[in-house]
Amino acid sequence: MNRRSLSMLLLLALATCRQEDMYSQEKAVGWGKFFPFPGRMTMQHPVPGTVARNPADAPVPQPPEITAAMLARGRRQYNINCVPCHGQSGDGEGMIVQRGFPKPPPLFNDRLIKAKARHFYNVITHGHGVMYSYADRVAPADRWAITGYIRALQRSQHAQVAELSDNDKQHLQESNP
Numbered sequence: 001m002n003r004r005s006l007s008m009l010l011l012l013a014l015a016t017c018r019q020e021d022m023y024s025q026e027k028a029v030g031w032g033k034f035f036p037f038p039g040r041m042t043m044q045h046p047v048p049g050t051v052a053r054n055p056a057d058a059p060v061p062q063p064p065e066i067t068a069a070m071l072a073r074g075r076r077q078y079n080i081n082c083v084p085c086h087g088q089s090g091d092g093e094g095m096i097v098q099r100g101f102p103k104p105p106p107l108f109n110d111r112l113i114k115a116k117a118r119h120f121y122n123v124i125t126h127g128h129g130v131m132y133s134y135a136d137r138v139a140p141a142d143r144w145a146i147t148g149y150i151r152a153l154q155r156s157q158h159a160q161v162a163e164l165s166d167n168d169k170q171h172l173q174e175s176n177p
Contacts, residue, residue: 063117064141067146074149077142081134090153102130107150108157120147 003097004052033040064070081086089106097103105112124143127133138146161169 012116063121063144063147065153070145070148072154073142074145074147074152077138077146078149081138083144090150090157104131107152112127113154113158117144117147117151120150 033042038044078086083094084096085092085094085096086105086107091094092104092106094104120144122128123131124138124146125133125135125140134143160174164172
């Protein structure tokens with residue numbers, strides 16, 4: 001094939017690319033059908049003798065007691081890992097959403113307020129929807145810290161003045177004259 005033919009083929013390939021095709025691509029999902037693989041299955045059995053790195057039956061750590069230090073750590077980790085999509089307040093208006101990516105649900109909607117803490121831990125670990133796994137970026141203890149901070153964000157959105165301590169009520173009155 002000569003250079004001119006190759007150039008024309010390259011231009012034709014680029015001309016057929018559309019941005020929307022780049023966002024919604026066909027993908028293989030776990031245990032789904034996918035024609036290129038043997039048996040048309042996405043997930044394949046491991047090679048004999050394979051040693052699991054993170055076995056499925058490995059115990060998942062339980063949520064620790066929530067402390068002020070844990071919430072501070074959760075806030076730092078949330079700001080690093082979650083704010084770009086979920087926003088500072090958890091409203092789902094992060095910077096990448098403003099750049100055209102899909103908006104995640106607000107963390108303080110009824111469904112997520114009712115969700116168990118393990119749900120947030122699992123979503124951070126395995127991903128959900130368009131959110132990918134953060135298991136390799138966020139340590140298990142930090143996943144629980146982020147979960148605790150999410151709970152604090154949720155409470156802050158639905159806090160009632162009557163539920164506040166006298167000190168907090170006074171601080172609120174002083175900051176809002």
